[in-house]
Amino acid sequence: xxxxxxxxxxxxxxxxxxxxxxxxxxxxxxxxxxxxxxxxxxxxxxxxxxxxxxxxxxxxxxxxxxxxxxxxxxxxxxxxxxxxxxxxxxxxxxxxxxxxxxxxxxxxxxxxxxxxxxxxxxxxxxxxxxxxxxxxxxxxxxxxxxxxxxxxxxxxxxxxxxxxxxxxxxxxxxxxxxxxxxxxxxxxxxxxxxxxxxxxxxxxxxxxxxxxxxxxxxxxxxxxxxxxxxxxxxxxxxxxxxxxxxxxxxxxxxxxxxxxxxxxxxxxxxxxxxxxxxxxxxxxxxxxxxxxxxxxxxxxxx
Amino acid sequence: xxxxxxxxxxxxxxxxxxxxxxxxxxxxxxxxxxxxxxxxxxxxxxxxxxxxxxxxxxxxxxxxxxxxxxxxxxxxxxxxxxxxxxxxxxxxxxxxxxxxxxxxxxx
Numbered sequence: 001x002x003x004x005x006x007x008x009x010x011x012x013x014x015x016x017x018x019x020x021x022x023x024x025x026x027x028x029x030x031x032x033x034x035x036x037x038x039x040x041x042x043x044x045x046x047x048x049x050x051x052x053x054x055x056x057x058x059x060x061x062x063x064x065x066x067x068x069x070x071x072x073x074x075x076x077x078x079x080x081x082x083x084x085x086x087x088x089x090x091x092x093x094x095x096x097x098x099x100x101x102x103x104x105x106x107x108x109x110x111x112x113x114x115x116x117x118x119x120x121x122x123x124x125x126x127x128x129x130x131x132x133x134x135x136x137x138x139x140x141x142x143x144x145x146x147x148x149x150x151x152x153x154x155x156x157x158x159x160x161x162x163x164x165x166x167x168x169x170x171x172x173x174x175x176x177x178x179x180x181x182x183x184x185x186x187x188x189x190x191x192x193x194x195x196x197x198x199x200x201x202x203x204x205x206x207x208x209x210x211x212x213x214x215x216x217x218x219x220x221x222x223x224x225x226x227x228x229x230x231x232x233x234x235x236x237x238x239x240x241x242x243x244x245x246x247x248x249x250x251x252x253x254x255x256x257x258x259x260x261x262x263x264x265x266x267x268x269x270x271x272x273x274x275x276x277x278x279x280x281x282x283x284x285x286x287x288x289x290x291x292x293x294x295x296x297x298x299x300x301x302x
Numbered sequence: 303x304x305x306x307x308x309x310x311x312x313x314x315x316x317x318x319x320x321x322x323x324x325x326x327x328x329x330x331x332x333x334x335x336x337x338x339x340x341x342x343x344x345x346x347x348x349x350x351x352x353x354x355x356x357x358x359x360x361x362x363x364x365x366x367x368x369x370x371x372x373x374x375x376x377x378x379x380x381x382x383x384x385x386x387x388x389x390x391x392x393x394x395x396x397x398x399x400x401x402x403x404x405x406x407x408x409x
Contacts, residue, residue, distance in 0.1 A: 020361055020374065025341050027364075027371030028325035045342030053346060 010039040016047045018145055054146035063139050064150045071132040071242065072154035075125075075209050077164040077249045082125050082208065083201035084187075089114055090200070091190045123279060126212040130281040131241035133213035137220020138235060148217060152210060159205055164250050171254035216281065219288070234284070241278040248275060303392065304356070304385050307347055310335070312386040315357065315376045323362070323373035324348075348376060356382030 010029070014022045025046055029039045054060050093111070101107040136147050171177075190196045216238075223234055246252060248271070253261050264271060304312070314330035315322040324344060331339045351357045362373040378386070397403050 021345060023361065023364075023372045024324050024345065024374035027368035027373060028328065028341060030369040030371065031325045031367055032329070042341040045340045046345060047342075049342040049346045053349075 006037050006040055007035045010035070010043045013040065013043045013047055017043075017050065021046065021050070050145070054143070057143065057146070059140065060143045060146040060150070063136075063143055063147055064154070067139070068136060068147060068150045069154055071136065072151060073158045073163045074242075074245050074249045074252075075129055075132055075213070076155055076158040076205070077167070077251070078125055078128065078245065079205050079209050080159065080162065080164055080201065081250055082121055083204035085121065086118060086204060087190050087196040087200050088187060089118060091193065091196060095193070120276075122208055123282070124275040125208045127278045127281045128241060128245040128275075129209040129212040130216035130219075130285075131238040131278060132245070133216025133218075134220040134223070134234065134238040134281070135216075135242060136213075137217035138223070141221070141224075144217075144221060148214070151213060151217070155205065155209060155213075159201070167249075167251040168254065171251065212281075215285070219285070237280050241280070244274050244278050247271070304351075304389050307343065308351055308356070309386055309389045311344070311347055311351065311376075312356065312378055312382050315378050316383065316386070322376045322378075324376075325373070327376060345374075348374075351382065354381075355379060356385055 011026070014026055017025065025043060029035060029042060034042070093114075133151070136151055137144070139147050185191055220238075223231055226234070247264065253264055256264075310331050311327060314327045314334075318326050318330065324341070327348075328339045328341070328344050331344075348357065348359060352359055356379055358377050358379060360375050362375050364370045364372050
């Protein structure tokens with residue numbers, strides 16, 4: 001019996017399946033005329049079975065433990081930092097806007113410098129997310145669905161538990177550094193603002209980590225069909241980007257030895273330039289898009 | 303050794319030949335067993351069989367009777383045929399002398 005509502009539910013549920021499963025299952029149900037409650041039960045059954053299979057797949061847990069968890073934690077720590085800086089600047093310029101300042105050339109100079117500095121920080125974070133996603137996308141197709149879910153869940157979880165703060169606390173307790181009295185919040189007017197405290201960080205996470213990360217996953221998965229040489233270059237570039245990301249996570253330097261910390265401290269200017277190397281995805285995405293555009297045009301011309 | 307549901311899929315796919323795909327295999331199994339066969343059980347088992355190398359699958363072209371969606375075709379490999387025949391022989395051997403094979407009621 002035709003039941004558009006049941007079929008709509010089945011269609012919605014099928015979104016949780018991969019493309020091939022969705023095609024095959026929905027096609028089978030259409031062909032057998034089973035588009036009522038049975039369709040919902042069948043699709044739901046397939047979704048549950050797929051998820052259960054992923055849950056018991058050791059490859060998925062291996063990927064989560066050794067790749068997705070570290071990448072998610074690092075990206076979430078940097079995103080928190082970027083969101084914090086962005087909140088301060090936005091509050092300064094938007095919430096305390098004064099037209100009189102626009103007549104001051106110094107104001108425009110500082111605004112330009114701030115915009116460039118913050119713009120680069122956002123771009124680098126998006127590129128790090130893309131590179132991390134690219135490495136996740138290189139995982140076998142069978143684990144990709146679970147990897148995507150794990151990536152988003154772990155990002156949100158590490159964002160909620162404040163990985164950066166916990167890392168510093170862990171280092172302090174493991175080195176016997178006493179926790180001092182709580183310092184007054186110098187950003188109290190900003191943290192008191194619900195938008196900057198609760199909403200803005202999630203916008204930063206979505207725009208600069210989740211979206212570029214998922215784009216990286218898609219490109220990483222597509223790259224499986226590229227030539228071996230190109231694949232090696234791309235994976236090496238993404239790995240280097242993730243390593244650069246690692247040394248820029250606030251608090252991570254505490255886990256290194258004193259000599260490494262001192263070296264990093266002495267080479268601060270070089271460390272600031274290093275993230276720019278991570279911007280390679282920008283060129284790759286543009287070149288890839290251009291290549292696809294040319295390919296499409298050539299196909300139309302033929 | 304394969305399981306009974308895996309055997310049902312291998313047998314149906316072999317019987318159907320080039321017409322072996324999700325819906326047709328499911329229909330064959332339902333006719334033979336007189337039980338409902340869920341799509342979830344069917345496709346997860348087909349995946350398992352493919353992983354073991356007993357079948358190969360591929361997506362066909364979209365068709366109108368399927369609402370413009372593709373079929374997932376299934377072909378049994380030589381290893382799959384051997385596994386299915388091994389299973390059938392084992393079932394035949396173990397069933398010899400069992401009450402239901404000689405129309406006797408079990409005591």
